[in-house]
Amino acid sequence: MIISSPNPEVFELPDGRLRYIEHLITDSDTLLSRLKTSLNWYQGDVCLFGRNYKTPRLQCWYGDKAYTYSKVRLEPTPWPPLLQQLKNVVEEISGYSFNSVLGNWYQSGQHNMGMHADNEPELGQNPVVAMLTFGTPRPLQFRHRNGQDRFTITPADGSLLLMEGPIQHHWRHGINKSKKITGERISLTFRFIF
Numbered sequence: 414m415i416i417s418s419p420n421p422e423v424f425e426l427p428d429g430r431l432r433y434i435e436h437l438i439t440d441s442d443t444l445l446s447r448l449k450t451s452l453n454w455y456q457g458d459v460c461l462f463g464r465n466y467k468t469p470r471l472q473c474w475y476g477d478k479a480y481t482y483s484k485v486r487l488e489p490t491p492w493p494p495l496l497q498q499l500k501n502v503v504e505e506i507s508g509y510s511f512n513s514v515l516g517n518w519y520q521s522g523q524h525n526m527g528m529h530a531d532n533e534p535e536l537g538q539n540p541v542v543a544m545l546t547f548g549t550p551r552p553l554q555f556r557h558r559n560g561q562d563r564f565t566i567t568p569a570d571g572s573l574l575l576m577e578g579p580i581q582h583h584w585r586h587g588i589n590k591s592k593k594i595t596g597e598r599i600s601l602t603f604r605f606i607f
């Protein structure tokens with residue numbers, strides 16, 4: 414794994430903050446293929462308005478504590494060495510500690526993530542979420558709950574994006590489908606579960 418010296422950009426939003434490090438991981442191509450083969454990917458279930466659906470992407474979960482996400486309980490799972498290494502890098506650069514990671518694998522533009530906030534009670538007040546991106550960039554849309562403020566960032570291959578401050582309480586974020594995008598993207602979102 415090749416880590417460049419970080420050069421963070423900060424985006425101060427109303428009620429939240431993003432810290433973005435664009436070219437953090439230099440050998441992201443190699444890591445993308447290692448993540449595809451070495452992690453336990455599955456198509457999850459989500460419960461929306463009382464009905465169960467398959468998630469329109471693959472996901473994986475590793476963590477020291479159980480986590481309930483979209484009404485699905487994820488059990489504690491030991492860290493594979495590659496994820497442990499990436500967690501160490503993210504902790505060192507961000508200055509935060511994490512004890513879990515949710516991975517999402519968008520295999521093409523047909524895979525998406527609906528608008529949501531990472532605000533489950535076990536994430537605590539003002540949770541920090543640290544997102545590593547590998548592969549084809551996808552625009553990440555932010556919408557303030559006030560219905561007015563919007564922000565879009567397209568995290569680059571090998572980048573780290575930190576969501577900090579009260580952002581999860583005031584904003585939602587998601588990734589839209591796109592007919593133009595055929596490449597794949599993996600994101601790893603590190604969290605701390607209390």
Ligand SMILES: [Mn+2]
Nearest residue numbers: 529530531586
């Ligand atoms: Mn999220």
